[in-house]
Amino acid sequence: MDELVNKRINEVLDGQQEAFEEIVMLYQNRVYYVCYRILGSREESEDIAQEAFVRAYTNLHKFDQKRKFSTWIFRIATNLCIDRLRKKKPDYSLDAEVPGTEGLDMYSQLESAEDLPEAELEKMETQERVQYEISRLSETYRPVIVLRYIEELSLKDIAEILDLPLGTVKTRLHRGREALRQQMMGNW
Structure with a gap:
């Protein structure tokens, strides 16, 4: 897979921007799940995963193709997650009542x-x-x-x-x- 990714990277660097789509397709789920496991929020994980790919794309010329792309994209995503965690503190507890309800706690919002x-x-x-x-x-x-x-x-x-x-x-x-x-x- 590394050979395929490096080939697509070279195509992107040669001006074929659409080749990056294939790279995204290969890694998007794993990057999202890493973000989700760190952040615990679907929306934030989607945002951070997307931002990770944007950063990877804009800095692709800095990527050392002797290394694994997966390691590089995970590093970008993980660093973005850590930055997000540092900027925010937990703003709710699962025991807290859902605003506008009587007696429903955040546990009730977990998937059924x-x-x-x-x-x-x-x-x-x-x-x-x-x-x-x-x-x-x-x-x-x-x-x-x-x-x-x-x-x-x-x-x-x-x-x-x-x-x-x-x-x-x-x-x-x-x-x-x-x-x-x-x-x-x-x-x-």
Whole structure:
């Protein structure tokens, strides 16, 4: 796939702008899901994913084709997510009442899991719970946990994406796992 992507990159650099569409199609879902796992908001994730591709396009001439494009685009997206997290603090709690309703809390706004077998429902509840707990991790640990366990990237790729030494990634991964475990044990 890297050869195909590098070919499309060269086409874009030669003035064939439409070749970038194929690159976007190859990576858009994965970039969106990385953003979603970090931000926890569909709208923000769509915005950040789109912005990541815009930045990649405008800076394509800076991309080193000896490296993997996926690592580069994940780095752009992750950095944008971290910037967004730093600019905002959580502005609601899932326990908070939905404005204009009587007694409905934010939990009622989560997607419905109707008509699923009990085991599937339990699995979904666990996944939602894990996603919620990941969203509560600090901006220091959240990207490392998402890239490692959701995207299943190597520690080396994570270090490159986050522009961190490998030892720092290992430390953050260990501490992030421990923080997640503590959160899960305390609220389970």
